[in-house]
Amino acid sequence: MSNMVGVGPFLTIPLIIASMGGPQCMIGWLLGTVLAICDGLVWAELGAAMPGSGGTFVYLREAFRGTMLGRLLPFLFVWQFIFSGPLEIASGFIGLAQYVGYFWCGMGPVETKLVIIGTGLAALALLYRGINGVGRLTVILWAGMLVTVAAVVGTGALKFNAAMAFDFPPNAFEFSRGFFLGLGGALLIAMYDFLGYYDICYVAGEVREPGRVLPRAILISVVLVAAIYAIMNLSIIGVVPWREAMQSKFIASDFMERAWGPWAGSAITVMILWTAMASIFALMLGYSRIPCAAATEGYFFEAFGRIHPTAGFPHVSLVVIGLLSIAAGMFSLEAVLPALITARILVQFIGQIAALHWLHMHRADIGRPFRMWLYPAPSLIAFAGWSYVFLTSGWMYVLYGLGVVASGVATFALWRHNRK
Numbered sequence: 101m102s103n104m105v106g107v108g109p110f111l112t113i114p115l116i117i118a119s120m121g122g123p124q125c126m127i128g129w130l131l132g133t134v135l136a137i138c139d140g141l142v143w144a145e146l147g148a149a150m151p152g153s154g155g156t157f158v159y160l161r162e163a164f165r166g167t168m169l170g171r172l173l174p175f176l177f178v179w180q181f182i183f184s185g186p187l188e189i190a191s192g193f194i195g196l197a198q199y200v201g202y203f204w205c206g207m208g209p210v211e212t213k214l215v216i217i218g219t220g221l222a223a224l225a226l227l228y229r230g231i232n233g234v235g236r237l238t239v240i241l242w243a244g245m246l247v248t249v250a251a252v253v254g255t256g257a258l259k260f261n262a263a264m265a266f267d268f269p270p271n272a273f274e275f276s277r278g279f280f281l282g283l284g285g286a287l288l289i290a291m292y293d294f295l296g297y298y299d300i301c302y303v304a305g306e307v308r309e310p311g312r313v314l315p316r317a318i319l320i321s322v323v324l325v326a327a328i329y330a331i332m333n334l335s336i337i338g339v340v341p342w343r344e345a346m347q348s349k350f351i352a353s354d355f356m357e358r359a360w361g362p363w364a365g366s367a368i369t370v371m372i373l374w375t376a377m378a379s380i381f382a383l384m385l386g387y388s389r390i391p392c393a394a395a396t397e398g399y400f401f402e403a404f405g406r407i408h409p410t411a412g413f414p415h416v417s418l419v420v421i422g423l424l425s426i427a428a429g430m431f432s433l434e435a436v437l438p439a440l441i442t443a444r445i446l447v448q449f450i451g452q453i454a455a456l457h458w459l460h461m462h463r464a465d466i467g468r469p470f471r472m473w474l475y476p477a478p479s480l481i482a483f484a485g486w487s488y489v490f491l492t493s494g495w496m497y498v499l500y501g502l503g504v505v506a507s508g509v510a511t512f513a514l515w516r517h518n519r520k
Contacts, residue, residue: 101325104321105249105325106192106291106379106382106383108292110375111191113351114348114349115433116333117285117345119282120272120279120282120283120285121125122269123342128283129156129326129330130390131290132293133487135482135485135486135489136291136294136322137319137478139298140318141482142478143155144314144470144472145472146163147300147301147314148469148470149469150471151311151469155301155302156177156301156452157177159173161174162176163455163459163466171516173447174399175400176508178390179331179400179447180504180505182420183443183483184444185383185390186421188383188440189384189425189428190216190425190436191437191440192380193216194432195379195433196377196380196431197219199369207275213429216426216429216430217429218235220422220425224423227388228411228413237248247372248352248368248374249332252335252352252355252356253328255359256336256339257335258339261338262338264338264339264341264342265337265338285492287492288492292437295345297322298318302386310469314470340486350369350372353365353368356368382419384421384422387421391404392405392407392416413417438493438497439497441489442490442500444503445489445501446502447508449482450486450487
């Protein structure tokens with residue numbers, strides 16, 4: 101849950117309102133919850149069956165072991181990760197810079213980019229050390245995130261105006277082509293905010309009783325975070341009219357200022373800057389380890405497996421991921437979010453669904469202490485949901501997602517040839 105609730109909702113609530121043009125955007129949160137639960141069951145069964153640390157990398161490698169897919173798909177997972185991971189970190193940079201604008205009146209595009217570059221370099225400098233110091237700093241940053249969320253939810257409970265929150269525009273539920281395209285956009289944003297419900301699977305090798313603990317951790321996290329997001333969304337549009345909210349660049353600050361005055365807007369902005377830094381810090385820390393782990397096992401380029409000679413951390417992988425994240429921060433949030441999701445859908449989410457069905461049909465030798473409820477219905481719903489998000493993201497992002505996979509296949513062929 102601490103990984104799921106980062107700076108995301110403080111950035112995306114205006115975007116999800118704008119995607120559907122009113123409070124009916126709550127349907128996007130609802131469908132996102134359903135998709136996250138169904139996809140969470142895919143993660144739960146795979147994680148319980150193959151509880152080694154590494155998540156998707158392990159599942160694709162083990163499920164298809166002995167076939168060419170058992171080599172190709174793990175490589176593609178790390179390859180797409182080089183494209184999608186920095187985009188996710190960059191969304192934190194963009195959010196932090198956006199909220200700096202609450203204090204820095206008249207901050208233009210050049211100043212925004214300078215803030216992003218400075219934040220990225222600062223995060224790299226803080227992480228360029230051994231893990232003990234990093235762990236203590238992570239806990240401090242995480243505590244600030246909890247206080248921020250509590251402040252927004254508490255204010256919403258005291259100041260909520262139901263008539264304002266449910267002020268639906270005319271034809272809000274007219275089932276037209278525009279409605280379904282808008283719903284696809286809302287679902288994409290919701291899934292960006294849900295990202296992280298599966299993070300326990302990346303450390304499953306250190307979890308006791310994974311067959312019991314992983315499914316509970318995933319499903320409880322999704323349900324509770326879904327409740328937090330729904331309450332936050334309703335709280336904000338119950339205080340700030342949705343037509344104003346969807347234009348806001350710092351919606352939580354405007355919300356608190358409207359409720360309590362300028363001092364509250366300033367206070368929550370400082371807390372959100374703290375939360376954004378916590379999100380950036382945690383993501384860059386975790387994501388820098390994935391290419392390193394794959395390289396160490398011979399499934400990715402060897403350079404990413406290099407370890408700092410004295411401090412013992414993957415310094416090459418960290419610097420590459422950090423610099424790519426800073427570069428990705430030069431784009432707008434509206435471009436970063438669909439690019440991030442579409443790059444990840446085909447190999448990671450749909451690839452895992454294929455791996456689950458392959459296990460059922462061809463890998464009876466792998467025990468499954470947890471079995472998906474009502475199999476195969478949840479996995480088919482997850483497949484349909486991810487396909488809908490991918491296809492409604494816009495032709496440019498569909499091509500981007502396909503291009504990431506195609507370039508990964510070509511790079512894999514060259515890499516295999518050179519290794520031989």
